[in-house]
Amino acid sequence: xxxxxxxxxxxxxxxxxxxxxxxxxxxxxxxxxxxxxxxxxxxxxxxxxxxxxxxxxxxxxxxxxxxxxxxxxxxxxxxxxxxxxxxxxxxxxxxxxxxxxxxxxxxxxxxxxxxxxxxxxxxxxxxxxxxxxxxxxxxxxxxxxxxxxxxxxxxxxxx
Numbered sequence: 001x002x003x004x005x006x007x008x009x010x011x012x013x014x015x016x017x018x019x020x021x022x023x024x025x026x027x028x029x030x031x032x033x034x035x036x037x038x039x040x041x042x043x044x045x046x047x048x049x050x051x052x053x054x055x056x057x058x059x060x061x062x063x064x065x066x067x068x069x070x071x072x073x074x075x076x077x078x079x080x081x082x083x084x085x086x087x088x089x090x091x092x093x094x095x096x097x098x099x100x101x102x103x104x105x106x107x108x109x110x111x112x113x114x115x116x117x118x119x120x121x122x123x124x125x126x127x128x129x130x131x132x133x134x135x136x137x138x139x140x141x142x143x144x145x146x147x148x149x150x151x152x153x154x155x156x157x158x159x
Contacts, residue, residue, distance in 0.1 A: 041094055041123055046086040049116055049123040050096045054079050064100060066112065068130050070147065075130075076103045077110060089153045092117050097131065107142045108134040129155075 058064045064077045077100035087095045094116040102108040111132035114125045132144035148157045 039118060041088070041118075043084075043086050045123060046094050046096055046116065047082050049094075049125070050082055050086075050098065050114060053114070053125045054098075063103060066128060066130070068133075070130065075100075075110065077101065077112075078103055080109065083111075089115075092119075094123060102134065109142065109144055110134060111144050111146075 054064060058079070062078060064079055066075045066077065067073070068075055080099040080101055083097040083099070086097075089095055096114050096116070098112050098114065100110045100112055102110070109132075110130055113129050113131040115127040116123050116125050118124070119126075130147060132146045134142050135145040137143055146158060148155045150156065
């Protein structure tokens with residue numbers, strides 16, 4: 001074998017060895033990147049986070065307080081239920097709609113909406129709004145009057 005051919009064979013062998021080492025070195029980081037993809041949350045996860053949020057924000061008597069952004073009133077409410085279905089909006093926002101009643105008036109219901117994400121590493125509420133407020137009607141009694149609706153998952157105010 002000539003010197004030129006020996007040099008070419010050694011270079012090809014070294015190049016192949018370097019590529020093999022780099023592949024083995026980079027493979028674990030590629031696998032790690034795949035495993036850090038966005039977490040998927042299910043209805044149970046969203047409801048569990050909502051329940052935890054409500055318990056955390058409520059006082060010892062179970063009274064949940066929320067400042068009504070439209071009226072400025074501090075609402076004193078008791079949790080009733082989370083509506084089905086809870087939803088995912090886009091790739092990283094989760095949404096739950098709930099009913100709360102005014103303390104001492106179980107038929108006077110507010111519908112509160114909560115938006116959550118996991119930017120802190122766990123699913124947490126980052127925004128809440130009064131979606132429907134209680135109104136009185138001689139014909140129907142207490143009913144929930146919507147303040148907004150959703151168009152393509154965006155809030156559209158009705159008044």
